[in-house]
Amino acid sequence: xxxxxxDVIERSLPYLFREGMTFSVTLTLLAMTGGIIFGTLLAMMxxxxxxxISMIAGAYVNLMRSIPLVLVIFWFFFLxxxxxxxxLREPNPIKVGAFYSALVxxxxxxxxxxxxxxxAGIQSVARGQVWSGYxxxxxxxxxxxxxxxxxxxxxxxxxxxxxxxxxxxxxSLVYVISATDFLGAASKIxxxxxxxxxxxxxxxxxxxxxxxxxxxxxxxxxAKVAVIR
Amino acid sequence: xxxxxxxxLLQQEPGGTGTYLNYLVVGLGWTLVTALAAWVMxxxxxxxxxxxxxxxxxxxxxxxxxxxEIFRNIPLIVQMFLWFFxxxxxxxxxxxxxxxxxxxxxxxxxxxVLCLGFFTSVRVAEQVRAGINSLPRGQRFAGTAMxxxxxxxxxxxxxxxxxxxxxxxxTSEFMNVIKNSSVALTIGxxxxxxxxxxxxxxxxxxxxxxxxxxVIYLLTNLVVxxxxxxxxxxxxxxxxxxxxxxxxGH
Numbered sequence: 027x028x029x030x031x032x033d034v035i036e037r038s039l040p041y042l043f044r045e046g047m048t049f050s051v052t053l054t055l056l057a058m059t060g061g062i063i064f065g066t067l068l069a070m071m072x073x074x075x076x077x078x079i080s081m082i083a084g085a086y087v088n089l090m091r092s093i094p095l096v097l098v099i100f101w102f103f104f105l106x107x108x109x110x111x112x113x114l115r116e117p118n119p120i121k122v123g124a125f126y127s128a129l130v131x132x133x134x135x136x137x138x139x140x141x142x143x144x145x146a147g148i149q150s151v152a153r154g155q156v157w158s159g160y161x162x163x164x165x166x167x168x169x170x171x172x173x174x175x176x177x178x179x180x181x182x183x184x185x186x187x188x189x190x191x192x193x194x195x196x197x198s199l200v201y202v203i204s205a206t207d208f209l210g211a212a213s214k215i216x217x218x219x220x221x222x223x224x225x226x227x228x229x230x231x232x233x234x235x236x237x238x239x240x241x242x243x244x245x246x247x248x249a250k251v252a253v254i255r
Numbered sequence: 256x257x258x259x260x261x262x263x264l265l266q267q268e269p270g271g272t273g274t275y276l277n278y279l280v281v282g283l284g285w286t287l288v289t290a291l292a293a294w295v296m297x298x299x300x301x302x303x304x305x306x307x308x309x310x311x312x313x314x315x316x317x318x319x320x321x322x323x324e325i326f327r328n329i330p331l332i333v334q335m336f337l338w339f340f341x342x343x344x345x346x347x348x349x350x351x352x353x354x355x356x357x358x359x360x361x362x363x364x365x366x367x368v369l370c371l372g373f374f375t376s377v378r379v380a381e382q383v384r385a386g387i388n389s390l391p392r393g394q395r396f397a398g399t400a401m402x403x404x405x406x407x408x409x410x411x412x413x414x415x416x417x418x419x420x421x422x423x424x425x426t427s428e429f430m431n432v433i434k435n436s437s438v439a440l441t442i443g444x445x446x447x448x449x450x451x452x453x454x455x456x457x458x459x460x461x462x463x464x465x466x467x468x469x470v471i472y473l474l475t476n477l478v479v480x481x482x483x484x485x486x487x488x489x490x491x492x493x494x495x496x497x498x499x500x501x502x503x504g505h
Binding site: 089093094095096100101108195198201202209213223226227229230233241 | 257324325329330331332333336337340341344434435436437438440448451455461468469472473
């Protein structure tokens, strides 16, 4: 059994957290923001009465939910430089770092999941709310923006946060494009010092403590924000 | 710019096993045998843990909750590394070495199945628990009133109904195992996604490789959905609203 060197963890703490965890947390927060905005738009599209729009959104969401995240990460890692070149009208694929590639990937991928949550949230708002909005002379955008979405959002906050914890866990998959997120940093030290057991055990413990505490807080919040009907 | 060439799928892959298309389809085979083995494991453990969490024994419930929290709060890829790198080191030396020295696909396949099996088992356990709790209390009382023991009540009254109710979410979970098995490429299992990436590295035809893998995943999903819809219609509980009406969450 002997021969473990747990000091390797203490020596690499600054690198693990300042480089790795910063990457993971920044990616999570930005992708969450982008994902919720894009996901809400998708949800509104899915609920639109104009069929072609709801079909396009539905196809996008189902496509994203049918293929593995790892494959989606590979797809975007390859596609983002081409899309960037197309947007910037460059003749050749532009150089995009692992971070921005991952950010685009997670925003686009998680939007499909946030969309389903927001769709349920919008559908949970009483129909009369929409009618009263129109009766007051508000248009579609105003009814959505001032009446329906705030309520939908509030009802769904615990689920959106739970999905964000899943997103935080999923960001560890950027390992496959060799990004230095928390797991990537742990893995680099593990392979450099040949301390795989110590580093991966530590990484698991850190993820566990963070995700367990967050889901505990979400549970507490859930009881607090529940709308009294 | 990038030139599309779909005929690459019919060209020989460098390993000499046949065309690239064949190479990917064999990858799908590995995806499925990994997912199915993990699924059997997840169903058995998940059914036991989920059931135990609905019993009236406080410490058993707490143990079950702890089990669920551990596997739910660690990212899948980290769990994959734990099974692949750490687990063999914790075993007695001979056994650990035996696992590490297994011939190539198996040395990744076994840890991948263990990892996915345990990871999915907690999600199955959550569904089983929810299914049992969704049954009217009267079902349990009726079982007891008939003179059944607690075990018999579960076996003959609660579980047969619960499993049929949770079939749609279990279908989603099965599709999740298929998708999640792609994470096993990080420990060297050449399943569908892993082979699509390998094909891209050999042939430089990235788009064709990933597009082919995407289409294969979509077709697999379609087959699973159609099959499960058929199973659901066969085993639905007569008289419940859910009979035939509720769609799986995918």
